[in-house]
Amino acid sequence: MASSSSPVIESTPPPPWESLPPEITAAILQKLGAVEILMTAVKVCPTWWRVSKEYPSIWRCINMQDSNVLRPVLLVKMCRCAVDLSQGQLTEININGFGTHDMILYISERSSQLKSLQLVNCRGILFASVVEAITNFPLLEELHLQQLDCMITVNGIETIGISCPLLKSLSFCDRKKKSMNFNNLGFYDAPGIECDKIAEAIAQNMPGLFQLQLIGSKLTDVGLKAILCGCPNLVSLDLRGCFNVFTCADVEQLCLERIKDLKLPRDSMDGYDFGADDSDDSDDDYGYGYGYDCDYDNHGRLDDDEHYFGRDYDDGYHDPDDVVIYDNEYAYENY
Template identity: 45%
Template sequence: MDPPTPDSTSREEEEDERNWQELPRDVTSMILSKLNAVEILSSAQYVCSFWRTLCREPMMWRNIDMHNLGDLWDLDYDLEKMARHAVDRSCGQLLSICIEYFATDNLLNYIIDRSSHIRHLRLVSCYSISDDGLSEGIKRLPLLVEIDLCYCSFSKEVLETIGRYCPRLKSFRLNCQGFRHPHIECDEEALAIAQNMPGLKSLQLFGNKLTNDGLLAILDGCRHLESLDLRQCFNVTLGGNLVKRCAEQIKILRYPNDSTDDYEFDAEIHDDASFDQEYPSGISDLDLLSDGDYYDFSDGSDFSEYDPSDYDPYEPHHFYD
């Protein structure tokens, strides 16, 4: 079989491009909606002119997903700059945003300044966002319906602020790593939720250190609660009147030892029994952290510069070195 000539190769490329452009607009939009922001900005928008046009429409950026990006240190992009560019493209229509690892106070402030209608905020392992940074941001997002704080480290005062300034809040997730040992009991977060989030319908407290007292406070304070996830909350002992109360009030209940097969994050249980013999009970999470346990993703990265004002939109791969 003869190899293709340059002319035939060119015709095949043109035909492929025409085929992409002949897809119905709604089908193409559905395809693009399955991609995260990095995939769209670094590749999808360069497939053809039709895709490029769609990728620049504000409606495409009503939901910005920048989590689960693999090994953060293997990416050749400045993720914070890309997030700012994605927010700019939303033109104030942003409704939902999810960021993992790299968010900072400055980035959160930038997002909120341009997106006052956000309904769903999700932060995963964002240790460079401070208590003050999140609290001040939350005060400017009164339309929030869902908030997810997964593997972050925020004080109970932040939870109180969320409850006071987000009257429409229906879903809250406060997830961390599950611990059997060291044995630490703490109901501060549970009480903050119970006292400040009365309208909740869905609550996930994966790996929380609350006790039966904290659970009772939530049941008393969140009367509209329909779904409660207590997986790996090993200080909670469901039995007797408490389990009966849960059964009467909660439609969907996940028990502390229920399967984690459908959980999206690492569900490995920390179990160091020797720790309880070396340290007294009742110590806080902050007492367990050393300087080496804090990771700052905002400075000193090896990511290449990404400045949307410096690139030609018709040339691909401007996020690479």
């Protein structure tokens, strides 16, 4: 009687990326953004998931932007997750289009090594929240606050200067890119006294600045001259939209002599580095300057799941069930 033999089943070799040294895998993941890693890369294989958790160097620089696909509240949760994975090694974070008071404080409590902070169009974060957070960033060298619908204050500038003695680059802009057409705009009717006080606070508390951007400020020659005198290392100055300056020829001449990279009030916005929301906005009728009010509560908390940014989450937003938010029980269906 012929003997029967069981068929030989050949095992499928693992994909080549699973056998890469973890340092190389970490270098690959570092090229991706935080959202791509948390939503996609960690589901490629258990190795990538493990490396993303065990190598905080992947998370030293976090870039996150609202793509109008994910709910802002989910982006906030993912941002916190990325900060946790950095294990205190975060040095640079760039947030565009979302954020809350609690989120910026969460970052500050876990990121004492931070050197660069950029917030663009983050309407849920007030300037007061930023100032409170920055007291935990003694190594901060770059601060960029773009299109935040809130009031910048003298006390806040003073606190930032005291808390961040290494600050070299500072940027403020309170207008959306889509509206930055200065050709048909006249001079402001409102006085620039408050903006001059802010400029004087910059001069008195941030003498180490090399770069300063004040797009749309109402400062006058008084404030500008204070900056030129108080910031002797300044080599780059952006005054686009600052139509109250250069009423005195000597101040303009001083700028031209001192500043290597000078952008004048009516220069084009080409090359503006910070992204903006180009969608229609009924609240976009305010003038330039740092004096308009915000439609937020006293704590800048807008993390309610149904009213964040006034958006309707049943129309156009995607909140996938399989988004990976790290915990101790993450499991793969196929492993």
